[in-house]
Amino acid sequence: QSVLTQPPSASGTPGQRVTISCSGSSSNIGSNTVNWYQQLPGTAPKLLIYSNNQRPSGVPDRFSGSKSGTSASLAISGLQSEDEADYYCAAWDDSLNGHVVFGGGTKLTVL
Amino acid sequence: QVQLVQSGAEVKKPGASVKVSCKASGYTFTGYYMHWVRQAPGQGLEWMGWINPNSGGTNYAQKFQGRVTMTRDTSISTAYMELSRLRSDDTAVYYCARGGFSSDTYSSSSRFDYWGQGTLVTVSS
Numbered sequence: 001q002s003v004l005t006q007p008p009s010a011s012g013t014p015g016q017r018v019t020i021s022c023s024g025s026s027s028n029i030g031s032n033t034v035n036w037y038q039q040l041p042g043t044a045p046k047l048l049i050y051s052n053n054q055r056p057s058g059v060p061d062r063f064s065g066s067k068s069g070t071s072a073s074l075a076i077s078g079l080q081s082e083d084e085a086d087y088y089c090a091a092w093d094d095s096l097n098g099h100v101v102f103g104g105g106t107k108l109t110v111l
Numbered sequence: 112q113v114q115l116v117q118s119g120a121e122v123k124k125p126g127a128s129v130k131v132s133c134k135a136s137g138y139t140f141t142g143y144y145m146h147w148v149r150q151a152p153g154q155g156l157e158w159m160g161w162i163n164p165n166s167g168g169t170n171y172a173q174k175f176q177g178r179v180t181m182t183r184d185t186s187i188s189t190a191y192m193e194l195s196r197l198r199s200d201d202t203a204v205y206y207c208a209r210g211g212f213s214s215d216t217y218s219s220s221s222r223f224d225y226w227g228q229g230t231l232v233t234v235s236s
Contacts, residue, residue, distance in 0.1 A: 002155060032221070044206055047224050050222045099173070100172075102155055
């Protein structure tokens with residue numbers, strides 16, 4: 001069971017907007033920034049959003065992130081078939097001498 | 112360009128140890144923390160710990176304390192993760208991932224901007 005809670009699956013049709021939620025607590029999301037990773041099948045994760053809402057160079061502006069209190073969300077607008085992947089949220093957790101915690105991952109299906 | 116190239120797949124018996132390497136190129140190896148993350152088959156991501164390549168300092172996830180050792184060889188820009196007393200549930204793909212600046216005395220970030228290609232470790236009798 002993951003410390004950060006994500007829905008196991010999400011889906012949408014091409015062109016739609018989808019959101020993926022990530023719920024945590026005061027020791028992680030509530031006091032630290034959230035990062036999001038995209039993992040295409042059979043590949044290593046890729047940084048998608050950092051510091052809650054910043055996009056690394058090369059990430060399309062269709063991807064956006066937000067955070068409020070102890071929750072965060074990833075939004076994907078103008079959904080494309082190549083967006084079909086697993087998405088993970090991550091945050092530093094201040095408990096237990098400090099450690100990184102991940103969400104369980106959300107499998108996004110483009111219908 | 113930044114690259115992290117990991118060693119090849121390993122098959123180990125229960126109780127044995129495995130050492131995975133991660134060779135960095137395209138940036139100053141000692142300038143950034145290196146983290147290790149693993150992913151069991153069909154499962155999510157699990158953080159194992161970090162090493163500061165500049166100082167050699169480490170921080171391990173509580174779950175792996177006593178079984179994991181992270182080291183580095185700055186002369187060849189390579190980080191290592193050794194896991195001992197392997198069990199079948201250690202079967203996973205192990206990734207190295209670049210973290211924040213090593214000039215920070217302690218890494219408290221979950222931002223990993225470059226990842227290795229992964230190393231499959233299979234533990235089976």
